[in-house]
Amino acid sequence: MNSVAAEHVADVRRHRTILPVTTNPSIRAYQPYAYPVSIVEAHAPENRDWILSNFIHLAYDEHPVESPSLCFYSYDFAANPHLHTIRAGREWMQRWIGHSFAQFVHEQLLDGWYVYTFIDEFFVPRRPTYGQSPRHHDVLLHGSDSDAGIAHLLGYDEVIRFETTQVSWRELDAAYESCANADHPWSRSFILFKFNPLASYRFDPRFVVAELELFLASGNPGGATQGLVMPDDRLYGVAALEAYRDELLDTPSDDTGLDLHAPRALFEHSSLMSERLRLLLGADRWQRHFSERYSTVLRFYSALPVAMFSAKHNDDRSALRRLMADYPEIIKQQIGTVTDALDCRAR
Secondary structure, X not given: OOHHHHHHHHHHHHHEEEOOOOOOOOOOOOHHHHHHHHHHXXXXXXXXXXXXXXXXXXXXXXXXXXXXXXXXXXXXXXXXXXXXXXXXXXXXXXXHHOOOHHHHHHHHHHOOOEEEXXXXXXXXXXXXXXXXXXXXXXXXXXXXXXXXXXXXXXXXXXXXXXXXEEEEHHXXXXXXXXXXXXXXXXXXXXXXXXXXXXXXXXXXXXXHHHHHHHHHOOOOHHHHHOOOOOOOOOEEHHHHHHHHHHHHHHOOOOOOOOOOHHHHHHHHHHHHHHHHHHHHHOHHHHHHHOHHHHHHHHHHXXXXXXXXXXXXXXXXXXXXXXXXXXXXXXXXXXXXXXXXXXXXXXX
């Protein structure tokens, strides 16, 4: 390549960049968890050791204020062995951002850093509240074109699909500035991620078995990090599953506040559990003794998000009612399969 052509390529790269993400990560029920996983799986989809060593625990909040009642437990969603991470508060970051947040994002992306922050989706096209009402929400910015004045961001769109969409630099600046006076700590958080190609993580069966036993015992996984932060006062593991089951069974038929995130999280949890147990037992033992038995659990949790969506948006609860009749037995089968798989491995 001659020097003129090389300078042209370098100039193009300074003006446009899109960092890889996947819109179908293993975890996407909740955006804070989904974003790091989306980055890692886009760069190294074959590496399953870290994700199968995590997302074992569920947490249930009996009195949720802002978050859904059921979610994955994670001490720190941004901590990931495959990512370099920089954290800061909005106030501290402001000294580096200057007059244009979009320009700042562009420069970080050119250096390979994804930008996670909160913006007001009133200004963001293809978001449920676009042009209608304020909504401070987290996004992952992963691409930018300074010539076109466009940024690329990942998140849930107007029809609740986890997608990458576009926003103009002008709208992005307005969306970021609109959060300037947000009083919730989460809305003031700022994280930069960069994929680390030299990182390694190994699946440790002893660790995973211990975590599964804690899950079955409804133990609090926060005890492992109590030296850094006091554990949350929530229900965990099997107790969390049972509490969420009871919540759904007790939900009045005219309740319009049904949450779509928790059913998706349960589908992801059950799918990863199947993959995890297969790895622990070996494909042959899993297939001969547990695969068919656990398929009933997978079918149930695959159908639950669809039934919940239909109940919430189509006012049709027929599928949800049919599933609820089976839910107590499904949880028994789910717990029984995990318990028996661990016993099988110990023999």
